[in-house]
Amino acid sequence: MIAIINLFYxxxxxxxxxxxxxxxxxxxxxxxxxxxxxxxxxxFAGIFLLFLCTNxxxxxxxxxxxxxxxxxxxxxxxxxxxxx
Amino acid sequence: xxxxxxxSFQGKREGERVLAVYHRHWFDVLTHxxxxxxxxxxxxxxxxxxxxLFPGIIGSxxxxxxxxxxxxxxxxxxxxxxxxxxxxxxxxxxxxEERIVNIEQKGLFTRRVSELRFHTIQDVTSEVNGVLPSxxxxxxxxxxxxxxxPRFIFRNIPNPIEVKDRIMQLAEHVFHNESSLK
Numbered sequence: 228m229i230a231i232i233n234l235f236y237x238x239x240x241x242x243x244x245x246x247x248x249x250x251x252x253x254x255x256x257x258x259x260x261x262x263x264x265x266x267x268x269x270x271f272a273g274i275f276l277l278f279l280c281t282n283x284x285x286x287x288x289x290x291x292x293x294x295x296x297x298x299x300x301x302x303x304x305x306x307x308x309x310x311x
Numbered sequence: 312x313x314x315x316x317x318x319s320f321q322g323k324r325e326g327e328r329v330l331a332v333y334h335r336h337w338f339d340v341l342t343h344x345x346x347x348x349x350x351x352x353x354x355x356x357x358x359x360x361x362x363x364l365f366p367g368i369i370g371s372x373x374x375x376x377x378x379x380x381x382x383x384x385x386x387x388x389x390x391x392x393x394x395x396x397x398x399x400x401x402x403x404x405x406x407x408e409e410r411i412v413n414i415e416q417k418g419l420f421t422r423r424v425s426e427l428r429f430h431t432i433q434d435v436t437s438e439v440n441g442v443l444p445s446x447x448x449x450x451x452x453x454x455x456x457x458x459x460x461p462r463f464i465f466r467n468i469p470n471p472i473e474v475k476d477r478i479m480q481l482a483e484h485v486f487h488n489e490s491s492l493k
Contacts, residue, residue, distance in 0.1 A: 243390065250393050253419060257401060259318045259332060271393055278386040285379040293372060 229291045236286055240279075247275045320405060320412065321424060330481075331406040333474060335399060336449035339467035343399045347392045354384050394419065404465045406481070411454070413463060427463050429485040431456040435478050437471035454478060 251268050258264030315329035323329075358381045401416035415423045432454055439450035444467075452465040452474050468474060 243386065246390055246394075249419060250390070250397065253397060253401075257321075257414075257416075257422070259320055259403065259405075261317075261319075271389075274389060275386070278382060278389060282379070282382045282386055285375060285382050289375045289379055290372070294376070 228295055232291055240283065244279065247272070247279070318405070320403075320414065322412070322426075323407075324409075328408045329405060330408060331474075331477065333404040333406075333465060333468045335402055335467045336447065336469045338443065338447050339449065340396070340399050343395055344392060347388060347395060351385075351388050351392070354381075354388065402466065404468065406478070411463065411478070413465075425463070427454065427456050429482045430489060432478065432482040433457055435475045435482070437475040439471060452478070 251272055254264050254268050254271070255261075258267070315332055318329045318332060361377075398416055398418055401414070401422075403414045405412040405414070410426045410428050412424065412426045415425075417423070434455035436453045436455070437450060438453065439445055439448070444450050448471075449467055449469050450471040452468065452471045454463040454465075456463060465471070465474060
């Protein structure tokens with residue numbers, strides 16, 4: 228099961244990376260002004276890479292083994308403003 | 312006065328001088344981005360409020376999955392925002408000494424480039440519809456031609472009346488030049 232989740236995540240990771248790369252290519256290729264294209268690509272790619280790397284790190288920190296053995300840990304949401 | 316000498320586009324001819332470049336009005340771009348921006352604000356607000364309403368979520372075994380989902384949504388929104396921005400702001404109308412070039416972007420993979428020559432222009436109309444377009448002065452310019460593309464539309468561009476006048480001036484200029492040659 229964990230292998231399937233990892234594989235699914237890997238597909239999503241490469242899929243979104245491909246979309247990000249294509250966006251950069253598109254901006255650089257079709258912008259009328261190369262200077263503003265570079266600025267926009269730097270902004271997009273910088274934040275995109277930050278989110279993507281953080282996403283991979285956060286995914287690796289999820290203990291899927293425990294979560295799958297104890298699904299209640301995921302589904303039971305803490306009660307707001309509990310009296311304990 | 313803008314300098315368009317550095318502007319380059321697909322199909323630009325050697326020595327062709329660009330006179331003007333028009334993009335959609337910033338407010339029109341913003342209206343297309345509104346939903347994504349609204350969702351981003353909602354999402355960020357939600358992610359700030361959830362740990363305050365449910366303090367148990369931080370430090371519990373749910374924390375990594377919560378942060379992972381938060382980050383995934385943000386990543387998805389960032390990409391969506393740029394996909395919409397490309398779709399809207401890569402629509403461009405270029406006026407050169409010889410012709411008008413319209414580059415229309417539809418999504419990431421569809422791009423339509425059409426052009427018309429000034430001598431085919433029959434009629435030019437500007438349209439400003441609605442309260443906000445009237446206040447912010449943006450609207451459509453419709454160019455009626457005798458060519459294959461009977462109607463050429465500049466969509467939601469700033470100062471449509473000025474643009475219409477400019478196209479008419481250029482068309483008349485070309486018409487007079489051609490008449491004097493005959």
